[in-house]
Amino acid sequence: MRIGIVGAGRIGGGIARQLAAAGHEVKLSFSRDAKKLEELARELGGSSGPPAEAVQFAEVIVFSVPWSELPNALEQAGSLAGKIVIDTTNQFGNPPLPPEGDTAAHFNAARMSGATYTKSFNTLTAGFQAQAAGREGERRVVQWLCGDDDSAKRLVSGLIEDAGFVAVDVGGTADCSVMEAPRRPGAVYGEEYRLADAQAVVAALDDGQPIPPTPRYEDGR
Numbered sequence: 001m002r003i004g005i006v007g008a009g010r011i012g013g014g015i016a017r018q019l020a021a022a023g024h025e026v027k028l029s030f031s032r033d034a035k036k037l038e039e040l041a042r043e044l045g046g047s048s049g050p051p052a053e054a055v056q057f058a059e060v061i062v063f064s065v066p067w068s069e070l071p072n073a074l075e076q077a078g079s080l081a082g083k084i085v086i087d088t089t090n091q092f093g094n095p096p097l098p099p100e101g102d103t104a105a106h107f108n109a110a111r112m113s114g115a116t117y118t119k120s121f122n123t124l125t126a127g128f129q130a131q132a133a134g135r136e137g138e139r140r141v142v143q144w145l146c147g148d149d150d151s152a153k154r155l156v157s158g159l160i161e162d163a164g165f166v167a168v169d170v171g172g173t174a175d176c177s178v179m180e181a182p183r184r185p186g187a188v189y190g191e192e193y194r195l196a197d198a199q200a201v202v203a204a205l206d207d208g209q210p211i212p213p214t215p216r217y218e219d220g221r
Contacts, residue, residue, distance in 0.1 A: 004058030006030045006051045010126030012064030020044035022162035029054040051076040060084045067093035081114035084152050088121040090181040105173040118147035118156045123189045133164030140166045142193040146176035168198040
């Protein structure tokens with residue numbers, strides 16, 4: 001697939017690296033250092049350019065910018081009509097912020113008019129994602145996923161697998177607070193999960209119960 005990366009820093013650049021290695025075409029954009037952006041694009045066999053070019057090029061757009069930079073990134077990206085978006089952002093930064101009781105995913109989906117919105121790759125640090133990508137079998141690490149369109153989530157789940165992780169869907173954008181910042185008891189944000197433990201989380205959520213205690217893995221973090 002053609003993947004546009006808006007914000008090729010540590011998270012976005014890592015996603016670009018993983019998906020390019022899996023055979024996807026990538027176009028990188030939105031960096032303070034155009035030279036570094038070009039160098040990374042060449043390394044990955046991709047290309048670079050302004051956000052609007054990345055959007056026009058791509059079938060799937062990854063937004064991976066600091067929260068405070070998202071309005072600027074969206075303005076430069078232009079129309080997202082017909083695109084699938086993967087949002088990796090967390091609500092650390094300046095307003096506008098989600099109103100009390102709203103999730104960052106639901107808030108950002110409304111800001112990305114015309115796009116089919118999903119959220120993922122937001123719960124783990126860039127360093128850990130780079131180290132954990134590609135683990136096999138039961139050690140494979142979960143990337144949590146939410147969104148309101150099942151077909152888009154199936155497609156994004158495939159990209160998560162291509163990036164070296166396993167996707168676990170927590171539902172729609174209005175009900176995904178468990179995967180959002182901050183790190184806290186009763187949430188999965190900031191924690192390593194593997195499939196069996198993640199499925200237990202989803203089962204608890206479906207039953208309206210507290211999620212199980214955070215797992216710890218002797219061979220993990």
